[in-house]
Amino acid sequence: MGDHIIKREMVLVPKTSYIYRVHHRIMEGDCQYDHGPRFVELDKFYIDKYPVTNHMFKEFLTESGYAPDDSTNFLKHWDNGTYPEGTANHPVVWVSLKDAQEYSKWYGLRLPKDTEWQLAASGTLKYKWPWGNDFDEECLNTTGEIAPVDSHPLGASPFGCLDMTGNAWEWIGDVQDDGEHIFTFLRGGSFYKAPHYWHAEGGPHPTDFHLKFQLLNEALNRNATVSFRCVKDIKAADKGGREDE
Amino acid sequence: MNNKISNSNIKDKIYVTNNKMDITLNCIDGVKIEKWVLKSLNFLESEPCPDQPCSDWEAFVLEIDGIKYPTSVFAVTNIEQVRDKTQELVTVCLEYSKLNMQAKVILLNDLDKTVNFIIQLAVDWPDGYPREVFMHVPFLANFHLQGSDESTFYYPLNPISRKNGQSALSLNSAFRMPLAVLDNNRGYGFSIDFPLLTDHRESSQNRNLDLRDMYNEYFLKNHSLRLRPGRVLTDVIDLEFCAEEGGWPGMYSRLRNKYRKTFNMKEYERDDFEWYKNAFLHHFTYVYGKEAYDYKANKLDIDRLLDQGDEFGGYDVIILWHQYPRLGVDERDQFDFYDDFPGGKEGIREIVRKAHKRGTSVFLPFKPWDIPADESTEEVGHKIASLVRDTDIDGFFLDTMANLPLDFRRLVDQVKPGVVFYSEGQPGSKEVLELLTSSWDQFWNWGAMPDVLHIRFMLPEHISLSIARWHVGDKKDRLIKRAVFNGIGIVIWQDIFGSWLPYSPEQKAEVKRWKELWMENKSCFLSKEPIPLYPTLFDGLYCNMFPSDSGDETIYILYNENDEDVKGSLFINHNPSLKNVSECWNGTKACLVNTDKGAEVVGEVKAQELAIIKAFK
Numbered sequence: 131m132g133d134h135i136i137k138r139e140m141v142l143v144p145k146t147s148y149i150y151r152v153h154h155r156i157m158e159g160d161c162q163y164d165h166g167p168r169f170v171e172l173d174k175f176y177i178d179k180y181p182v183t184n185h186m187f188k189e190f191l192t193e194s195g196y197a198p199d200d201s202t203n204f205l206k207h208w209d210n211g212t213y214p215e216g217t218a219n220h221p222v223v224w225v226s227l228k229d230a231q232e233y234s235k236w237y238g239l240r241l242p243k244d245t246e247w248q249l250a251a252s253g254t255l256k257y258k259w260p261w262g263n264d265f266d267e268e269c270l271n272t273t274g275e276i277a278p279v280d281s282h283p284l285g286a287s288p289f290g291c292l293d294m295t296g297n298a299w300e301w302i303g304d305v306q307d308d309g310e311h312i313f314t315f316l317r318g319g320s321f322y323k324a325p326h327y328w329h330a331e332g333g334p335h336p337t338d339f340h341l342k343f344q345l346l347n348e349a350l351n352r353n354a355t356v357s358f359r360c361v362k363d364i365k366a367a368d369k370g371g372r373e374d375e
Numbered sequence: 376m377n378n379k380i381s382n383s384n385i386k387d388k389i390y391v392t393n394n395k396m397d398i399t400l401n402c403i404d405g406v407k408i409e410k411w412v413l414k415s416l417n418f419l420e421s422e423p424c425p426d427q428p429c430s431d432w433e434a435f436v437l438e439i440d441g442i443k444y445p446t447s448v449f450a451v452t453n454i455e456q457v458r459d460k461t462q463e464l465v466t467v468c469l470e471y472s473k474l475n476m477q478a479k480v481i482l483l484n485d486l487d488k489t490v491n492f493i494i495q496l497a498v499d500w501p502d503g504y505p506r507e508v509f510m511h512v513p514f515l516a517n518f519h520l521q522g523s524d525e526s527t528f529y530y531p532l533n534p535i536s537r538k539n540g541q542s543a544l545s546l547n548s549a550f551r552m553p554l555a556v557l558d559n560n561r562g563y564g565f566s567i568d569f570p571l572l573t574d575h576r577e578s579s580q581n582r583n584l585d586l587r588d589m590y591n592e593y594f595l596k597n598h599s600l601r602l603r604p605g606r607v608l609t610d611v612i613d614l615e616f617c618a619e620e621g622g623w624p625g626m627y628s629r630l631r632n633k634y635r636k637t638f639n640m641k642e643y644e645r646d647d648f649e650w651y652k653n654a655f656l657h658h659f660t661y662v663y664g665k666e667a668y669d670y671k672a673n674k675l676d677i678d679r680l681l682d683q684g685d686e687f688g689g690y691d692v693i694i695l696w697h698q699y700p701r702l703g704v705d706e707r708d709q710f711d712f713y714d715d716f717p718g719g720k721e722g723i724r725e726i727v728r729k730a731h732k733r734g735t736s737v738f739l740p741f742k743p744w745d746i747p748a749d750e751s752t753e754e755v756g757h758k759i760a761s762l763v764r765d766t767d768i769d770g771f772f773l774d775t776m777a778n779l780p781l782d783f784r785r786l787v788d789q790v791k792p793g794v795v796f797y798s799e800g801q802p803g804s805k806e807v808l809e810l811l812t813s814s815w816d817q818f819w820n821w822g823a824m825p826d827v828l829h830i831r832f833m834l835p836e837h838i839s840l841s842i843a844r845w846h847v848g849d850k851k852d853r854l855i856k857r858a859v860f861n862g863i864g865i866v867i868w869q870d871i872f873g874s875w876l877p878y879s880p881e882q883k884a885e886v887k888r889w890k891e892l893w894m895e896n897k898s899c900f901l902s903k904e905p906i907p908l909y910p911t912l913f914d915g916l917y918c919n920m921f922p923s924d925s926g927d928e929t930i931y932i933l934y935n936e937n938d939e940d941v942k943g944s945l946f947i948n949h950n951p952s953l954k955n956v957s958e959c960w961n962g963t964k965a966c967l968v969n970t971d972k973g974a975e976v977v978g979e980v981k982a983q984e985l986a987i988i989k990a991f992k
Contacts, residue, residue: 157700159872200673203715299704310664310875322705326744328775329703344663344701344873347673349715354705 135185136219136280140176140362141290143250147171150245153339155331161342162308163315170245177242177250178359180279180292181221181300182233184213194236198229202349219278221298221357226348227314230301230358239360241303244340246361247317251295252337253288259336260287260294270296270334276321276355287337291359294318296334298357299341315340320355385454389465395488395618402454405446406434406467406480408514413563413618431517434480435494435611438509438599444471449478462486475499477608488618491570496580497608508602510582510611516596520556520564529555529623531569532590535908538915538936542590543825543908545818548574548803550634550833551587554595555619555626559910562622568615581610624906624920624949631833631904639809642784643836647793648812651770652901654736654795655890657840658690659868662697662717666870674717677729684735686883687867688890693730694738694772695723700872702745709745710758713766723766736769738795743776756782760790770795777802779811797838801830813838815866816857820845824853824983825908825917825934828861832907832919842866847876855885859960859985860934862900862921864893892959892987898923899930911946913937916980918946928991929953935980944968944975945988953990960987 151166187205190196198204206224207214213222225233227241234240242250251260261269261284269285271277271293279293286292294300299316306313319335330341332355345351391398392414399410409432437444449469456465463484470477481493492514500506520526529535531552533542546552557564569583576584582600589595602611619626642648660667662675666683669676675695684690698712707715716723727737739762746755759771771787773779777800787794797813808830816828816839831839841858842865843850858865865886869877878886893900899921909920915937922929929950935941948956948967956976958965965978965988980986 157872159700159874162873202719308875310666310870311873312670313663313873316704320704324703324706325748326703328699328742328744330700332703341704342873343704346663346668346697347715347717349717349719350697350701350712354707356704 134219136180136183136278138182138186139179141179141250143172143175143177143246143289145172145174146249146254148249148254148256150248151338152244152248154342159342162311163306163342172246172249174364175246176362176364177246177289177291178361179290181298181357181359182230183219183279184208184222185218187222187225187233188212190233190236194232196229196232196236198226198232198348200348202347203352204229204348206352207354217276219280220276221279221293223276223298223354223357224352225356225358226351227301227305227345228348228351231303233358234303234360237360239362241301241358242361244302244304244315244317247300247302248337250289250291251287251318255288257288257337259285260291261285265334271321272296272334274321274323294337297321299353299355301356301358302340303361305345311344313342313344316343316356317341322355385451389454389456389467389482391463391465391482391484391490393463393484393486393488393490396490396616398482398490400465400467400480400482401432402451402467405449406451406469407432407446408434411565411616413565431513433513435478436511436513437476437496438511439474439506444474444476446478446480449476475501476604479608490616492612492614492616494611495608496602496604496611497606498604499606505603505605508604510600510602511598512612515567515586515614516598518554518556518565518567518595520558523558523561523564525559526556526564527559528592528595529553529557529566529626530590530592530595531587535623537823537825539823541823543917544827544829547801547830547833549805549808550630550829552630552829553615553617553626554586554589557619557622557626559622562620562625564619566617566619566626568617570613570615580604582612586612586614622910624909627832627906628904634805634833638805638834640836642810642812645793648795650736650793651795651813651838653894653897654691654838655864655893656684656687656690656886657692657694657738657864657866658684659842659844659866659870660693660695661868661870661872662695663701663873664870664875666875668717674722675726677726678733681730681733681735684867686880686887687878688887690735690867691864692736692738692770694740695726696740698740698742698745699774702742709740709742710762713739713762720762720765723768727767727769731767737766738770738772738797739766739768740772740774741776742774744774752780752782753786756780756786759783760786763787763790763794767791769793770797773798773811775799777811777814778807781810784810801839808834808837812836813840815839816841816861816863818843818857824856825860825936826857827907827917827919828863829907831861831863832905835901835903835905838864840864840866842868844868844871845876851878851882852885855882855889856934856985859889859987860917860919860932862893862905862919862930862932864890896921896928896930896989898925899928906949909946909949912944912975913941916941916945920949922950926950926952928989931976931988931990933980933986933988935982935984935986938982940979940981942979944970944977945980946976947973948976948990950990953992955992956988956990958986958988960985 150170295318302315323333389400401407401409449471453468465482467480477497479495483491537543553566553568555566569587571583573579902924906920909918
């Protein structure tokens with residue numbers, strides 16, 4: 131990958147509708163959310179081609195001066211305010227949902243909804259994996275370590291999104307409150323796969339899988355495997371153009 | 376046929392006697408049990424009726440390739456009857472030369488009230504390749520009490536049934552039950568235990584494992600034990616006959632005493648564990664929910680949680696749970712998660728301090744599945760001990776691990792006295808039970824009333840707490856009933872990893888009422904000699920009895936499984952010195968009426984409801 135620094139690029143996901151159905155492994159406690167199948171209609175939107183990288187997040191910190199109220203585990207892998215050498219293009223991790231939301235807000239963006247992320251990953255033909263229906267080791271990170279976000283160009287989704295499975299989980303912006311609990315979802319799976327049946331299920335995951343993530347304090351909301359990518363709404367005036375069928 | 380070989384040692388009949396039994400073996404034509412009686416009472420167990428065929432009393436019948444071989448085909452080659460200071464041994468040696476088979480029928484008499492009936496078998500297969508042999512013991516299959524107007528069989532896996540035929544006693548492999556037949560009125564009879572030190576069915580030639588899994592008459596009558604005998608004589612079965620005199624309660628007490636003699640009770644007798652006897656109500660505190668967590672303040676609201684607990688009568692223990700199902704998203708392990716608990720370990724210590732102020736103890740979970748495979752129990756034990764040092768907690772919940780490594784116990788003891796370990800699974804072996812002094816009575820969805828927890832009565836010092844996490848609605852009522860019926864506490868668990876299944880106000884009040892009653896009658900509920908399924912005078916009416924060790928009072932907890940109320944004489948008061956009774960759960964009337972059977976307790980129990988009757992001086 132050389133010394134290049136990846137900059138934000140966004141891809142267009144045209145306005146469309148699809149039958150949304152998401153799965154998750156049913157562990158104890160269930161997932162109090164409408165998993166479909168249901169018909170969803172989505173306006174066109176832009177979504178990051180790559181997850182937010184360490185470099186992008188550092189730029190954000192410099193530009194915004196953002197400092198979380200509770201900094202426990204915030205960018206835990208960084209040292210002296212910067213990321214380790216050679217990791218500029220790695221997806222930024224050890225950021226909470228709140229950190230990710232603050233980042234998005236600063237740039238006039240937001241985090242994707244579950245329905246949007248799934249569409250961006252699977253396309254209108256609803257591929258099981260971003261690149262197609264068959265698992266393919268060439269298309270994703272299987273090294274067991276986090277990797278640069280552009281490592282697997284063959285893994286591009288139908289809309290051109292990269293690194294959507296098997297490298298770092300991604301935050302979803304839908305925060306659910308069932309009256310007793312506050313939770314959201316993680317998408318895509320990660321390089322890390324914990325060994326036991328009772329552990330949360332890591333490794334790569336298909337486009338129609340999400341992991342329920344129960345929110346608590348920031349120390350636990352930040353993880354070594356969770357990153358994010360952003361979505362940009364298209365203003366009403368810009369909403370012309372071809373609709374994808 | 377008479378296959379007796381001429382030998383001066385060989386007699387036609389062999390007589391064995393001890394304090395309680397007379398036994399006669401007939402060796403005229405094979406080996407038959409001619410008589411097996413309770414001595415002083417002339418109360419017969421296995422004596423052939425005139426119209427019963429002799430084969431009913433055969434010591435054994437073998438089946439090989441579909442052909443049956445009773446003992447009458449064997450030649451009796453030797454009989455030995457010897458005695459030392461504590462035992463008498465009778466050995467009848469048998470031989471069937473056509474198949475190169477040898478057998479021994481052995482009686483081992485303790486000279487008091489027990490006789491072991493042992494069969495050994497060997498075959499020298501002509502081609503050297505063992506074949507399957509099936510054995511049936513007619514003497515065992517036809518076991519019954521003659522001269523008894525009414526007797527009851529108690530099967531090892533189903534001693535006393537509910538109406539649906541399933542065992543009302545929820546058994547535990549550390550305290551296996553015998554087969555027994557007891558006279559209903561006089562309480563006399565025999566039990567047959569199956570002593571065996573293996574847990575693996577196919578690994579031993581001894582088929583006691585098959586027999587001790589017997590659960591109904593059909594099995595008893597039709598048993599066919601699969602053997603694979605070799606050249607050396609080895610045990611095939613070992614049946615320990617014991618004379619019983621006190622009916623079901625007497626037999627249960629005798630068994631408990633027998634088991635307890637083998638137990639090291641040191642952990643249960645520790646002064647620093649005394650506090651835990653009062654830890655009646657536990658709360659499973661799932662931290663990822665508003666029941667416990669204040670999302671605005673970003674911390675666990677311990678005072679609010681304990682205030683809520685007052686509606687149940689007050690939580691004695693809370694278990695702070697924040698790892699599963701979150702563990703595994705990244706490499707942090709359970710101990711890292713304690714660092715990241717809201718407020719860190721200092722935050723836990725603060726919760727403990729506040730809880731202690733309000734008389735509540737705090738437990739943390741240990742996840743046996745979240746430790747590196749190359750880490751020793753000593754290394755993990757050090758981590759656990761450090762956690763106790765850092766947080767001042769009072770105990771550990773061991774999650775799916777139904778045992779306790781000695782290192783954990785030893786290292787934690789070095790940090791703080793009185794730290795309790797307890798498990799989700801009920802331990803099923805003596806070795807674990809000696810160290811692990813408490814566990815959950817977790818019955819998932821299979822628990823129906825009446826369901827009696829065998830371990831609670833066999834080892835009452837082992838503290839059990841009822842829990843069925845997914846029970847809702849009237850099933851929660853059943854959970855409460857089960858705890859009451861067994862005389863034990865409850866784990867209140869309303870937030871099951873994100874599923875909110877609360878108790879209703881009425882259910883909370885019921886738990887509170889139970890806790891108050893339990894606390895008032897601790898001398899009965901913490902006693903050493905409780906009896907499960909104490910006999911009652913109604914079908915479908917079940918009773919657990921909790922006599923205080925002082926003998927001053929007894930609590931009887933009754934459950935009426937019938938669809939109709941029962942009214943009248945419910946059971947016989949076991950202790951004649953207790954002259955008064957009162958019903959203390961529903962407020963109904965109860966009284967004692969003296970009859971020729973004893974002091975009958977008269978009262979009523981509503982259909983599918985409980986009643987609690989206290990007898991006192």
